[in-house]
Amino acid sequence: MHTTDPPDAGIRPAAGGLPAELGRRLYRDMLATRLLDTEAIALQRQGVFPAYVSVRGQEAAQVGSAAAAERGTDFVFPTYREMGVALTLGVDMAGYMASHRALWHGGLYDPMASRFAPVNAVVGGPVPHAVGWAVGERLRGGGGCALSYFGDGASSEGDVHEAMNFAGVYGAPVVFICQNNRWALSVPNERQIAGGSVAARAAGYGMPGVTVDGNDAAAVHAATHEALERARNGEGPTLIEALTYRLEPHSTSDDPGRYRDPAEERAWRGRDPLPRLRRELERAGHAGAAFFACAEAEARADAERIRDAVSAAPEPPGTDMFAYVLREPTRELARQQRVWHEEVEA
Template sequence: MSAPRPADPHPETTGTASPALLRDFYRTMLTARLLDEEAVALQRQGVFPAYVSLRGQEAAQVGSAAALDRDHDFAFPTYREMAVALALDVDMVGYLASHRALWHGGLYDPMRSRFAPINAVVGGPVPHAVGWALGERLRGDPGCAIAYFGDGASSEGDVHEAMNFAAVFAAPVVFFCQNNQWALSVPNDRQVAGGSIAARAAGYGMPGVTVDGNDVVAVHAAVREALERARSGAGPSVIEARTYRLGPHSTSDDPGRYRDPDEERRWRERDPIARLRAVLERDGHADTAFFEEAEREAGEQAIRIRDGVSSAPPPGGEEMFTHVYREPTEALRAQQRAWREEAEL
C-alpha cells in the first residue's frame, strides 16, 4: 500500500509545530495506517476473531498522544486507540494480542507505557481515567489522565457521571472524544442532542473545545493546552475532535447499509495522512526521499508486528482461573480442579 496522496491542493493546519515534530507525526500516522491494514487482513484470514479499525482517525490519536507527559500522564483507551498505543511505544505485539484473544486487555506493561489496558465497554475508560486522575491530585502528584471515547459513548450515563464528578473535584483529566460521525450505524443527528459534544462541558462548569480531528497539529495544540490547564489545578476539559471513520465500525460491520457513498468520498478527500503530507511538501519540510523511507520503515514495522502477533503462542488453559479474584474462592478452585481433570484425560 502506498501512502495516500492529497486531494486538497491547499492544505491547512491550525497552529504551529516544528518540522521535526511534523515528520514524527507523519511516520507514526503512516505506521498506524499500514499496521491497521495488516490487522484487518489478519481478521479476514481467521487469525483475529474480530478487529476494530482506526482508519481515518490517525491524526486525532497521534496528535493527542504526543501531547502527553510520558513520565507522569496516563492514557485510558477504548478498543480503537491503536495509534495512541503506537505513539506511546507500547509493545504492539502485546497490544494486538487482545484482538487475537490471547489475553484480555493486552500483554504489554501498562505502567511502563502509561497506557491502560484496552477497555471494550462503551464509555468504560472514562470513569477509570477520572478515578486515576483524582488519585494523582490527592497524592499531590503532577500526572494527568486522558480519557478516550467516541460520540456514541458520549450518550452513556457513565460518561456524564464521570464528567460531573471530575468537575466537582477538579480532577486533572482531559475528556477526549473522537467524534467520527457515526455511533456504529447511528449518525450524530440521531444521538447527540444539540449537535455538539464539546458544548456539554458548560453544564459541568468546564471548558469544551471543538477541534478539526483530521488536523494533527490542531489536535496536539488543543490537548497540550488542556493538559497544562489540568496540571495547574484548574480541573478537567472536554475536547471534541471531529473526524471520520473511513472504514466499518468493526470487521463484522457493513457501512454500505447505512452510509452515503458521497459522504465517504468527501471525507476520504480529507484523509489526515494525505493532508499532513501535503503540508510537509508545501512548506519544504520533507522531500521524496523522506516519504519513500518513511513508507519503507512503516511497512517493515507493520509486517514485523503482524508476524509477531500471528506466531505468539496461545496462553495455557490455567489462565482462565488467574486474576478472577484476588483470593480465589472455593467454587473457583473446584472449577479449576474439574477443568484440570478433564484436560488430563
C-alpha cells in the first residue's frame, strides 16, 4: 500500500503571517466551508445528493487563494470541488449546491455577477476556459486576471498542458492553482507526475512555478497575491502548486481504504488547516474564545440555512434541457424536443 509524507521542506513559507482582520476572515470562511461540507456529505447519505466530492482538508488552499482575488474584476474558473472558493467569493451557495443535487448543470447562480464560472466536472476542462478569458480580457483592455483551479490528476491532461503553453506564449494574465492533494483519485503523485512536481513544469511554459504549503492559509494567500500582481503588471502567468491532502474519499462513492494507508491519513489529519490557523490566530493574539464561539455559531447557522434551501429547491422543468443549449435552436434540437414531449405526454 502506498504512503506519502507531509511536506516539510522545499516549499515557500508564509510571508510574514497574516494581518489580524484578514486572518479572522480566512478562518471564518474556512470554518463555514468545513461545516457546509459536512452538511453536504450528510445530504448525500440521505439521498438528497446523488453524489458529492468533499473539500475537507483543502480549505486553506481554496480560501487563502480566493481571498487574494479582486472582487468584481478577476474571474475564477473552478472544477467540481471548489466549494471554499465559491463561498469566499460570495457565490449564492444554495445555487452552487444545486449542481451537486443535479438540479442544474453548473449551478443555479449568476456566473457573471459572482465572477465564478459554472462548476466544471471535466477533468482539466476549466483551464483552457480560464486562459481564453484572460486573453480576451487583455485584448479588450480590462484589468482582470483569471484564476484557474485544478488538481494534481488534471495536471496530466492534455488540455492543461496546451492551456499553459498558450498562456506562456501570449503572456496571459492568469494564475494556475493546482491543489495537489496527493491522489489522482487512487493514483499517487509519483505514478502520474514525471519529475515529482507540478510546479517544475512551469519552466517549460516560460512562467514561474511556485510550491507552497497548501495547508498554510497565509502562505497560499501570499503566493496568490504575488502572482496576481505579476499578471496585472503585464508579467504573464504563474503556476502555483499548493501541497495539501484530501482527508475524505475522492467522492462519496470512493473507498480510499483500497489504496491509502490509514497511517498516512492520520498523519495528515494532524496537519488539518483549520485548527492550525486557529492556533496561529491565538498565538498572535488576533482572536480569542469569544471570536471562535461566534464564528462557530454563525457558520453553523449558515450551513443549516443553505442545507435547507438546497433541499427544498424545486426541480426545474424538463424543457430547460432544450431552452439553454443554443441561441437559435437547430432542427435536430427541435426534433429531440418533440420526441421528449411525446415520451413525457404518452
